Amino acid sequence: MLKLGIIGTNWITQQFIDAAAASGEWQLTSVYSRHAETAQAFAAKNHADETFTDLDAFFSRGSFDTVYIASPNSLHFAQAKQAIAYGKHVIVEKPAVANQQEFEQLDAVLKAHPDVLLFEAARQIHEVNFQRVKDQIKKLSLVQGATLTYMKYSSRYDAVLAGEEPNIFSLNFAGGALQDLGVYLAYDAVGWFGMPEEVAYYPTLIRTGVDGKGVAILRYADFTVTLNVGKTSDSFLPSEINGLRDAIVMDNPAELGQITYQDKDGQEHAIGAQPDTNPMLAEARDFATVINDPSNHQTEYLAWRQLSRNVNKLLFNLRQSGHLYFTGEAPDTDK
Ligand SMILES: NC(=O)c1ccc[n+]([C@@H]2O[C@H](COP(=O)([O-])OP(=O)(O)OC[C@H]3O[C@@H](n4cnc5c(N)ncnc54)[C@H](OP(=O)(O)O)[C@@H]3O)[C@@H](O)[C@H]2O)c1
Known part of the structure; x- marks a missing residue:
């Protein structure tokens, strides 16, 4: 059994x-929380042995071999x-990093620790x-673009409307839609x-300075997404990938x-296929497979790292295009 430690105690x-x-x-062996009572309650509920309120102690003394970071x-x-x-080993919630420089720095640290694996929990x-969608795209005689919609009203927006600044709606915490x-x-x-070859993001800013919603346009050689x-806001629109006279239609492009x-x-x-009841089951299995036998699963691991690198680069480029800067960031003048 792999031993798991966790950071973050939300749902x-x-x-x-x-x-x-x-x-x-x-x-689960080890629980970190900023608050001892939260750590103890979480550990008791999930039968973990160790609790920590100090991150150095968590990493240096914790008996786990992989940490799941959901801060x-x-x-x-x-x-x-x-x-x-x-x-x-690290399983870090999406987005793995807040900007491109952070991704590159993590790559450098990983190079210095070649036995450690890092997964973005996408x-x-x-x-x-x-994969089924990916396979069906290959069968289309022509791809003419896609429109993908994921808009879900967050209960934490109620707090923003009440004058507060929850982490996910804060530039201080790299938040936003x-x-x-x-x-x-x-x-x-x-x-x-x-x-894509070229991208643009048109954010709708809210009081806290983050994008409450927005539209991104991704230009590829032959089509636009x-x-x-x-x-x-909520959206009830399905999403679609357009072929010639055919299409792939999804109720929700994330779920x-x-x-x-x-x-x-x-x-x-x-x-x-019928999705798993717990949508994180497939990734939990995949990460365990690679950690248990890394030398036989290099190809998938490296493919996930490359995909994560590209996704984080895309998010960064979209933010630059929308002039969205987190606290402490300066506009990228190379762009
Ligand atoms: N994959 C998915 O389906 C999915 C779904 C939801 C969220 N996420 C990701 O999970 C991560 C956490 O999201 P969330 O909505 O749970 O965030 P959150 O509620 O703002 O914070 C998560 C945890 O981090 C700790 N925390 C909160 N504020 C902190 C602060 N100021 N300093 C240090 N620690 C703090 C808290 O744990 P303690 O109080 O115990 O320290 C809290 O339980 C995000 O990266 C998000 O994108 C992924």
């Missing part, structure tokens, strides 16, 4: 622990870097339906179509629950 960590347990590959976005980089330095790319739900759309676009992302291929005669063909 997503519980979901990952449940997935890890369901995979049969992981055992606010701006903290991912420093926590991942520290974990690697202590020889711990859950949908590990699910069967992500693009850095949250937009990551799924970026994974879809890069995973299915590769890197439009991403609609938002956390301050990938229902996927149909509409042929040129207007006939619908269901092409998706």
Whole structure:
């Protein structure tokens, strides 16, 4: 059994622990929280032995071999870097980093610790339906573009409207719609179509300075992909990839629950599999497979790293185009 430590004690960590347990590959041993009571409650509920409120102690004394990091976005980089330095494998929530420079620095730290593996928890790319869409795209006689929409009203926007600044809506924590739900759309676009040649992002800014919603245009050699992302509004639109007279239609491009291929005669063909009850199960299994036998799984690991590199670069380029800068960042004058 692989031993797991966790940073962050919100619902997503519980979901990952449940997935890890369901995979049969992981055992939670170590819990870090800024608050002793939170760590103890979380550990008791999930049968973990150790709790920590000090990050150095967590990394130096914790008995785990892999850490799952689900802290606010701006903290991912420093926590991942520290974990690697202590020889711990890292599963870091999306987005893995807040900017391109951080990604490159993590690459450099990984080079100095060649036995350590780092995974971005981009859950949908590990699910069967992500590959089903990719396979169906290859069968289209022509790709003429796509429109992908993921807009879900966040209950934390109520707090913004009440005058507060929750992490996910804060420039101090690398928040905003693009850095949250937009990551799924970026994974879809890069995973299915590769890197675009040119990008533009038109954010709708909210009081805290982040993008509450926005539209991204990705220009490829022969077509354009439009991403609609938002956390301050709901959308009920399906998403689609357009062929010649046919199309691939998805209920939601991140959840990938229902996927149909509409042929040129207007006939619908269901092409998706039934998703796992816990959407993090597939990634929990995949990460364990690679950690347990890295030499036989180099190819997938390197492919995920490259995809993560490209996605984080795309997110960075989109932010630059939309003039969205996190706290402490300066505009990139090379652009
Ligand atoms: N893959 C998915 O489906 C999915 C879904 C949701 C979120 N996420 C990702 O998970 C990450 C966490 O998101 P979230 O919404 O759970 O974030 P959050 O509620 O703002 O913070 C997560 C945890 O980080 C700790 N934390 C909060 N504020 C902090 C601060 N100022 N300094 C240090 N630690 C702090 C808290 O744990 P303690 O109080 O115990 O220290 C908290 O439980 C994000 O990167 C997000 O993108 C992924």
